[in-house]
Amino acid sequence: MAKNDVAGERVKQEVFIARLFDAPRGLVWQAWTDPKHFMLWWGPRDYTCPFCEMDLRVGGKYLNCMRSPKGREYWGTGVFREIIPMERLVFTDSFADENGNVVPATYYGMSADFPLEMLVTVTFEDQDGKTKMTLRHTGLPAGPDSEGTHQGWSESFEKLAESLK
Amino acid sequence: MTRKDVFRAIADPNRRAIIGLLANQKLTINAVAEHFSISRPAVSRHIRILKECGLLVVRRQGRERYCEARLDRLSEVAEWVEKSRSVWEQRFDRLDEYLSALQKKEKPHGEK
Numbered sequence: 001m002a003k004n005d006v007a008g009e010r011v012k013q014e015v016f017i018a019r020l021f022d023a024p025r026g027l028v029w030q031a032w033t034d035p036k037h038f039m040l041w042w043g044p045r046d047y048t049c050p051f052c053e054m055d056l057r058v059g060g061k062y063l064n065c066m067r068s069p070k071g072r073e074y075w076g077t078g079v080f081r082e083i084i085p086m087e088r089l090v091f092t093d094s095f096a097d098e099n100g101n102v103v104p105a106t107y108y109g110m111s112a113d114f115p116l117e118m119l120v121t122v123t124f125e126d127q128d129g130k131t132k133m134t135l136r137h138t139g140l141p142a143g144p145d146s147e148g149t150h151q152g153w154s155e156s157f158e159k160l161a162e163s164l165k
Numbered sequence: 166m167t168r169k170d171v172f173r174a175i176a177d178p179n180r181r182a183i184i185g186l187l188a189n190q191k192l193t194i195n196a197v198a199e200h201f202s203i204s205r206p207a208v209s210r211h212i213r214i215l216k217e218c219g220l221l222v223v224r225r226q227g228r229e230r231y232c233e234a235r236l237d238r239l240s241e242v243a244e245w246v247e248k249s250r251s252v253w254e255q256r257f258d259r260l261d262e263y264l265s266a267l268q269k270k271e272k273p274h275g276e277k
Binding site for chain 1: 249254260262265
């Protein structure tokens with residue numbers, strides 16, 4: 001049915017990106033986990049990263065800042081959930097103010113629909129002398145987990161797509 | 166629950182089932198409730214949450230109140246996904262350039 005197709009089309013799951021970098025795995029890992037390196041690439045084109053702190057251990061926090069060409073700052077914070085050196089990095093991702101307090105997306109003029117907490121999973125593996133990196137960025141349902149759901153946003157969307165069939 | 170939180174709204178299996186049920190038809194609240202084994206008040210609560218986050222509207226027709234799904238909110242989410250993807254791609258372009266520059270610096274003799 002056309003209407004169902006439209007609904008299915010709208011139910012996009014998550015951001016998933018796989019990239020191959022012509023660099024050793026250790027260096028790609030370092031680029032993610034060493035603030036000195038991280039600050040030199042974090043942010044879209046023409047943005048800078050004027051601040052980055054990481055407490056690189058499970059449960060440790062990070063705080064970073066992206067500055068737009070017009071000088072607008074976007075702060076982000078989160079907690080490392082999983083750290084397998086050179087293999088896998090999982091952390092939560094939220095908007096923050098410059099003091100590291102979590103703020104809703106509306107603080108930065110974005111939709112109130114934006115989840116308060118997102119989850120980022122990065123994996124690293126060797127491939128033909130290069131490094132294959134994958135990124136998965138998905139939302140976590142906001143609010144207390146009173147309904148016993150620990151699943152990510154993408155799983156909800158997949159299940160919704162299923163129910164719209 | 167945060168008002169308007171679409172993500173939270175669809176995290177619940179009953180709410181997803183309600184949206185699925187209403188995707189192609191409008192139904193009265195009673196008719197919706199008949200499809201579920203959960204109590205009528207529980208169904209009403211789910212409908213209220215879906216209504217609050219804009220995934221559903223309730224319209225009065227004569228004596229009956231009909232529920233209709235509104236799937237536009239889901240496309241807002243999809244738009245966000247596309248924007249976010251673009252930001253990540255740009256970051257990784259920069260990461261790619263940075264890694265190349267770093268290796269040139271480390272290996273001044275041009276070996277690969």
